[in-house]
Amino acid sequence: MELQASTNADQWKPKLEKKHDPSPVEPFxxxxxxxxxxxxxxxxxxxxxRQFPVGGPCIIPIRYGIGTDTMSIRLDPNNAADNAExxxxxxxxxxxxxxxx
Numbered sequence: 001m002e003l004q005a006s007t008n009a010d011q012w013k014p015k016l017e018k019k020h021d022p023s024p025v026e027p028f029x030x031x032x033x034x035x036x037x038x039x040x041x042x043x044x045x046x047x048x049x050r051q052f053p054v055g056g057p058c059i060i061p062i063r064y065g066i067g068t069d070t071m072s073i074r075l076d077p078n079n080a081a082d083n084a085e086x087x088x089x090x091x092x093x094x095x096x097x098x099x100x101x
Contacts (some may be wrong), residue, residue: 024058024075024082027051031073032087032101040094041071048073 031051035044043061052060059082064072071089076083091099 022057024052024061025085027058028061028075028087029086032099035087035089035096035099037096037098039096041066041091044071044089046095 028051034047034051048061048063052058053064055062055092059076059079061075062077063074064074069091072083073087074088075085077083086101089096089098
């Protein structure tokens with residue numbers, strides 16, 4: 001923490017550092033990299049929860065198509081910068097056969 005002189009030379013007060021929330025792109029990228037071909041939904045969803053815990057610093061991504069042959073996950077659709085982050089998993093027999101980012 002850096003100290004900054006006040007108008008009174010005898011007093012010092014700390015210069016507050018601005019905290020930045022982590023980018024949701026970082027945990028989203030980790031999530032995508034951790035999902036492997038052959039994984040099933042029961043393995044994928046806990047990995048998403050691990051990267052985006054309830055009450056954590058990042059909004060939880062939106063899940064689409066669960067229960068079909070494609071499962072898609074998108075970051076915050078209300079934030080234009082994060083909305084560009086999207087992954088789609090092609091499923092066959094309940095397992096990932098490919099992923100597209």
